[in-house]
Amino acid sequence: MTSAPKAKEPIDVAVLFPQLDDIADPKLREGVAATWQDLWEMSPWTRIEEVPTSTEIPYPTLPHNRCVLEMAIAVADAFERHHGVKVNRDYLIAAAILQDASKVVEFERGPDGKTVPTALGREYPHAFWAAHMALRHGLPDEIVHVLLTHTPQAAKFPATIEGKILYYVDQIDVIGIYKDRWRKELFITK
Numbered sequence: 001m002t003s004a005p006k007a008k009e010p011i012d013v014a015v016l017f018p019q020l021d022d023i024a025d026p027k028l029r030e031g032v033a034a035t036w037q038d039l040w041e042m043s044p045w046t047r048i049e050e051v052p053t054s055t056e057i058p059y060p061t062l063p064h065n066r067c068v069l070e071m072a073i074a075v076a077d078a079f080e081r082h083h084g085v086k087v088n089r090d091y092l093i094a095a096a097i098l099q100d101a102s103k104v105v106e107f108e109r110g111p112d113g114k115t116v117p118t119a120l121g122r123e124y125p126h127a128f129w130a131a132h133m134a135l136r137h138g139l140p141d142e143i144v145h146v147l148l149t150h151t152p153q154a155a156k157f158p159a160t161i162e163g164k165i166l167y168y169v170d171q172i173d174v175i176g177i178y179k180d181r182w183r184k185e186l187f188i189t190k
């Protein structure tokens with residue numbers, strides 16, 4: 001008799017991202033953890049540490065996600081201290097924890113060990129599934145907007161301060177883990 005396949009170990013979102021506890025709204029905290037957990041259950045990966053940043057960037061996504069989260073909070077702190085710019089911490093932390101959560105369903109390891117897109121990764125834009133699950137768990141539009149606009153591939157640029165902070169620190173981190181993907185072009189207009 002064969003034994004039933006063992007269910008995958010759940011992840012502990014508060015251990016992976018201790019800043020989860022800094023979210024003041026308990027319902028939002030639960031929703032962020034549940035969104036990550038649902039995506040993890042759908043994921044073909046069994047060890048979160050092995051999930052890469054992208055099909056192009058082999059560096060693991062977990063330290064990338066953690067560094068982006070830390071930098072986003074640091075920028076919000078500096079903005080507030082120096083310029084009195086108010087940033088919604090709950091929205092910023094929730095969005096930073098979730099921005100790349102859908103990577104666990106967007107790609108997988110191909111037969112030759114290379115990272116390849118999954119069917120979902122081919123059919124949906126990056127961050128769509130994190131946004132979809134976040135809505136299912138009742139997360140507010142302000143957070144879903146940040147998730148959907150945090151990538152340069154998105155059709156829209158983030159409209160809020162939380163979204164803009166996340167967008168730029170994410171790009172800064174790509175320089176640290178991979179290389180500079182931006183180039184300067186000069187346009188001469190009359």
Ligand SMILES: [Fe+2]
Nearest residue numbers: 099100150151
């Ligand atoms: Fe991302």
